């Protein structure tokens with residue numbers, strides 16, 4: 169074989185075998201990130217989508233695009249119930265147009281209708297994080313209407329207590345801890361890949 173020919177029997181440097189395994193396990197299904205504000209759904213979701221070569225969409229961004237309002241404006245003008253109804257419709261439409269990687273707003277999976285839509289619409293992965301990590305990440309910005317309270321850290325803790333039992337109904341759980349984002353993204357790929365084991 170001439171020297172210039174690549175040896176395709178050996179994996180090229182930088183190829184992550186988990187990517188192929190995760191792709192195979194996911195098939196034509198959507199991958200949907202759920203979890204609290206600051207868990208990393210947007211940032212990790214985008215990284216995983218890139219690795220799986222799937223389109224990425226963030227439902228909060230899509231809601232703001234279709235309504236031409238910010239989430240804060242939607243809450244202020246129409247209230248949370250209207251926001252949730254819009255969120256359900258947007259997520260339902262996005263899931264039908266898949267396969268995609270979709271990061272949802274923190275309350276999406278908590279809403280019973282949306283939870284049903286997500287469960288039927290693909291593989292859900294909960295990015296779980298401890299209070300101090302979440303607080304560290306969210307306290308720098310104030311665009312989250314649910315945290316505009318007297319004691320936002322306490323509010324976050326209350327949300328954790330209410331929501332974690334429900335998030336735990338997800339298909340997969342990955343701990344979003346204080347490590348490099350690449351590590352968390354890789355653990356998501358490993359969790360998805362594990363769905364294909366024993367098939």
Ligand SMILES: Nc1ncnc2c1ncn2[C@@H]1O[C@H](COP(=O)(O)OP(=O)(O)OP(=O)(O)O)[C@@H](O)[C@H]1O
Pocket residue numbers: 203204205206207208209210211212228271272273274305306312344345346347348349352
């Ligand atoms: N593993 C990580 N290590 C360090 N920082 C992280 C990690 N994961 C996420 N972050 C940071 O935490 C912040 C929140 O992440 P992100 O916006 O992705 O969360 P989210 O779950 O989408 O939150 P929201 O529901 O409010 O949209 C970002 O600044 C992001 O860069």
Ligand SMILES: O=C(O)C1=C[C@@H](O)[C@@H](O)[C@H](O)C1
Pocket residue numbers: 204205228239272273274275276312313314
């Ligand atoms: O946790 C929540 O209920 C929310 C999280 C954000 O992503 C937004 O979807 C909105 O601020 C509500």
Ligand SMILES: [Mg+2]
Pocket residue numbers: 209210211226228271
């Ligand atoms: Mg987000």
